[in-house]
Amino acid sequence: MSFLSKLLFKNKTQEIAAAGSDSILIKGEELKRSVNEVFGRSLFVRLVDSGSCNACENELAALSNPYYDLERFGIKFVASPKHADVLIITGCVTRNMLNPMLKTYENIPSPKFVITAGDCPETGGPFKDSYSVCGPVSKYLNIAVHIKGCPPEPETIISGFLKFMDILKASYRNTENTSIKMPNKIINVP
Amino acid sequence: MDKIILNKHNIKSSDFINSADNIKASGKYLLGIAAADERALNSKFTLRYFFGGGGGIDEYRVDADESFQSISKICPAAKMYEREIYDLFGLLPSGHPDLRPLMLYPENWDSSVHPLRKDYNNLIPDMKKYGEYKFKEILGEGIFEVLVGPVHAGIIEPGHFRFSLAGEPVLQLEIRHFWKHRGIEKVCEGRDFKDALNLAAKISGDNNVNIGIGYLEAAESILNIEITERAKYIRVILAELERIWNYVRDVAWIFMDIGFALPAQNLFALQEELMRLNKNLSGHRFLFNSLTIGGVNLDLDSAKLKAIEEAVEKVENIIKDCEEFILNSSTVLDRLEFTGKINHKTAEELSLCGISARASGLPRDSRIEFPYLIYDKLNLKPVLHDGGDVFARTVLKIKEIYVSKKIIEGLLFNLPEGDIAVAYGNKPEAYKYAIGNSETSRGNAFFYIMADDNGKIFRLKYIDPSFRIWPSIQYGVLGNIIADFPLINKSLNLSYSGNDM
DSSP states (O other), X not given: OHHHHHHHTSOOHHHHHHHXXXXXXXXXXXXXXXXXXXXXXXXXXXXXXXXXXSHHHHHHHHTTSTTTOGGGGTEXXXXXXXXXXXXXXXXXXXXXXXXXXXXXXXXXXXXXXXXXXXXXXXXXXXXXXXXXXXXXXXXXXXXXXXXXXXXOOXXXXXHHHHHHHHHHHHHHHHSSSSSOOOOOSOOOOO | OOOOOEEEXXXXXXXXXXXXXXXXXXXXXXXXXXXEEEHHHHSEXXXXXXXXXXXXXXXXXXXXXXXXXXXXXXXXXXXXXXXXXXXXXXXXXXXXXXXXXXXXXXXXXXXXXXXXXXXXXXXXXXXXXXXXXXXXXXXXXTEEEEEEOSSOSSSOOXXXXXXXXXXXXXXXXXXXXXXXXXXXXXXXXTOOHHHHHHHHHTTSGGGHHHHHHXXXXXXXXXXXXXXXXXXXXXXXXXXXXXXXXXXXXXXXXXXXXXXXXXXXXXXXXXXHHHHHHHHHHHSSTXXXXXXXXXXXXXXXXXXXXXXXXXXXXXXXXXXXXXXXXXXXXXXXXXXXXXXXXXXXXXXXXXXOOHHHHHTTTOOOOHHHHSOOTTGGGTTOOOOOOSOOSHHHHXXXXXXXXXXXXXXXXXXXXXXXXXXXXXXXXXXXXXXXXXEEEEEOSSSEEEXXXXXXXXXXXXXXXXXXXXXXXXXXXXXXXXTSBGGGHHHHHHHHTOOHHHHXX
């Protein structure tokens, strides 16, 4: 099976990522340290698309390709909200998706956090005036971090996770007890 | 300007069901139905049925008051369009077998409000339950249902799938879509043509160049703009690059879903390289904003041309290895062959397009049937397969990558000199309309656009290939096991956002 054996010995994540961009490795290692510290080695993420153009999902899926390989930094996209710590929301929140979005949120065990990816969940994007759009997300949920971009590039999303971990760590240090509190104001990340 | 020939016919609604039979018998197939509220013009609603095939497009115009004759019994492909018209305009398709709401959910929308009517007062119904959506039921001993979605396990878009099974084989699949209905057609109304181009690009982000080209075919025809040869060449190169990265991703997902993570990740890495090439060319990983009315926003210098040449060369080498592996590996063939078979007859009745049609033996490719830009000079032949199964679709995607590579190589070093965009200040003639076509990686993207008396958009109707193809999965899965559904779904890789609009 020469095809498979040929593949086995090339395109190793470490080499690819380093050749692509050093900054991903640097950010990733920092992310890994934070995730280790706060979440005990694993941050589980559930995605809900509330009405995007599918570009954001493509970029989130790209985080799993060998160039980024987000899982090596301790962040994993999970199938069920019941396993998740964080809900990532993309899209402008259509009337039809509002209920499924909120139900997914309800099913995440506390403590839980919301991150939005892309411009649509933050502002409604180009669809904000439509009869069938009832966003933005902040009308319904407290948001820890907005990751801007149309769509945000994979590296921007990694930076977004870093911002999120910084916010968490800051609130973690500020409280007397060690339990993590949900940030109760919306924080915009430029 | 050598635009597509559009043969126009006026016809009475009650007669149309007979004509539809004849039209179908002549080998033409339904491209779409565009309804519009033209009561301000001729005190009627207007329905335009577009049929394609045989070297041109036929438009049949039917005027309607509050109802029209359904043609679903003759032409099953019309079913979804008629339900859509019933939702958005409130025109009753009489004789339609299934009048359940489509995109305006009774769970949150008052069914007496029709947002695409021109006298819709922009009042949005309160967010509360107005009714119930009834799913089809299969009854019998030992029959059970499996419900999937709208929120799926992976990083994908929302859609609801309801399987009825007895034992392992699927007896029925019912799809409920339109979770992502954003009302784009309505948002476009009253906007100028430039704004609407930005909205068209966000119908389905991964195919924004090809859909944008379809939009521009219609818009530039209304605005009487003739773009330069150079702009045409660049548009085609970008369109084919988009097709290549889409198909590379699609083939990667096929490997992923049959448990071959190694080749899959290799192809995902290749996709990433292509997205980076896009960024290098246009400043955007999806080539957003590279098209503009009157031309393109980016020029290709020799360094960029070289980068494209190297990239497509690399793609071909890797894909060739993958193709050889697929054809020679019994474990791969075992999963792909005879899975998710869509028969020739089903494909014909549902008016499929794109890869899904070509994999079932129908020679449908808009680049060849309704050529636009410079596709008529490229001597393309439709790449066909008659299997109709996952294998056929995968092999065709691979073959299409070779075709796109050949197209790109032919154009790269023959780029004509000239400007990349022409200035325009033309105000369109009042209530002039045009259609536009393009072939996306999923199939034919169809636009019908009418201008108002102010130079803005009066009505924009877009028909996504996914809108046509989604119903066919309901036939493709019959008799298969649920475990093969993700594979069947990925082999078509349809867009939810384009379908839901």
